Amino acid sequence: MTINIGLTGWGDHPDIHEQDTGSRHKLSSYAAHFPVVELDSCFYSIMSPEQIRNWDHQTPNNFSFVVKAYQAFTGHDRQTYTRKEIKSMFQSFQQQINPLIESGKLNTILFQFPPWFDLRRKHIQRLKFIREQFQSYPIAIEFRNRSWYQEHIKADTINFLKEDEWIHTICDEPQAGQASIPVVPEITHDKQSLIRFHGRNVYGWNQSGQENWREVRFLYNYNDEELKSWRDRVQNLSQQVEQLTILFNNNSGHHAYANAKRFQHLLGINYTGLNAKQIDLFSDQ
Template sequence: MIKIGLTGWGDHPSIYRTNSTKRDKLFDYSGHFPIVELDTSFYAIPSAQNIEKWLNETPQNFQFVMKAYQGITGHLREDNPYETRNDMFEAFRQSASIFQEANKLAMVLVQFPPWFDCTVKNVNYIRYVKQQLDGFQVAIEFRNRTWYSAERKEETISFLKEHQFIHTVCDEPQAGIGSVPFVAEATHQKALVRIHGRNVFGWRNSGSTENWREVRFLYDYNEEELSDLANKIKKLEQQCDEVYVLFNNNSGHHAADNAKTLQQMLHLDFEGLAPKQLDFFEGEF
């Protein structure tokens, strides 16, 4: 089974009704896609109140891929707002548990930064994360090429299998050590594919300009590229039960349209979506 969605639901104008407000966006989104990446949890662990709101706004079978808090992954540049590392993990577990108890948690995504290379220290930290997130299905995403070097690739995949991690397969610019190749290998009954675009210039110049995030993910996949991705995703599906595909190339609002095109290429019809309500006075009588 293949499920397709986007990273976040707040910035995809092509899928909203014309009279939608900000608070309608998740409902509108869930009329098109069965999964979404909750990326706000990377910046701050969400409150129970917000989570309950999101749960109530989505259909019964809708699922969230919850991105791990930046203090967990090593991205945090400011002081950690939690007194101890255990406090931080406990706060995250409590939030994730609300999704899980509602049967709406697809997985927790732990995306490590480009400087998180393949070392004994970092392997041990991944083990620690596994221990701290026991009871949750956890996807690991690397941003450093050393994990997939000729000497380490097989060991990396075996390690993920041994510890029952979900392998995150990435389509991204091939821009040196801070990027990873597309390695279509499943290590769990689920696989995650995150599609970041192929803007090599934006990837290499991260942080060098004020709008680097907009530049980094500015990319519109053409039909040939999407067809190639579709074939690779179908082969990945043969290795596991479920493949979750998330488009993250949304600086120019391309993610939703690319996702829709891929859905058509794969002949997917998602069931249990929210009803696409007609705008006022719209429709035939």
């Protein structure tokens, strides 16, 4: 049983990077603090394997990446593609992440679906199609529409994910209507599970499309009681899987780093095998 705690992205964390001399060192210095990171860049574009390999080389052997699936796969771009076009993009995406497969650093591919991806037959068919194209890959799913977790439906949703070997993403997020989901602490894959902490900013969550909405949405600082309320839940979940990955996404106000470190302390976790910290390079020892 392994619990890996990290952040979504490595570039915007002043508490980590104040010792950096340049942006090229940011992932390397991040990997001195955490054993996992969410790679968001792949959501916005399909990148070259060389770029992925470069990032791979900046991290230690026991590091892993949660790769966010390209936005065309989840429908965020609101474009329509032929089956041939989307299959071609799937292949390009898979080639892109090959370096992580080769190094054993692919944690999972995260398919985060938009709020309008609700429970309906065509969306279930889309999930089955994706699973068929990614048969040999660990893939996680995150819903952003509450219809998948209606009381009379929730058990069927969980069973569907189990049958198709999706890794269920458990979320802590604002309870802000249909475009948010409740905490559903269910494991659907015996090897892995994923938890993402988005904060609890109800006002910000519903500001999609407004100016600076991304910054407002994830502006939240978890207090100790909120983190402690997750401690027993995480310890229980970790007994059901080989690897539990926890990502803090509440970084609009740069709170994710401190929250993740505090939660690591509450769980009594001390990571080994990370990169050397930058400050150690200038110490007198």
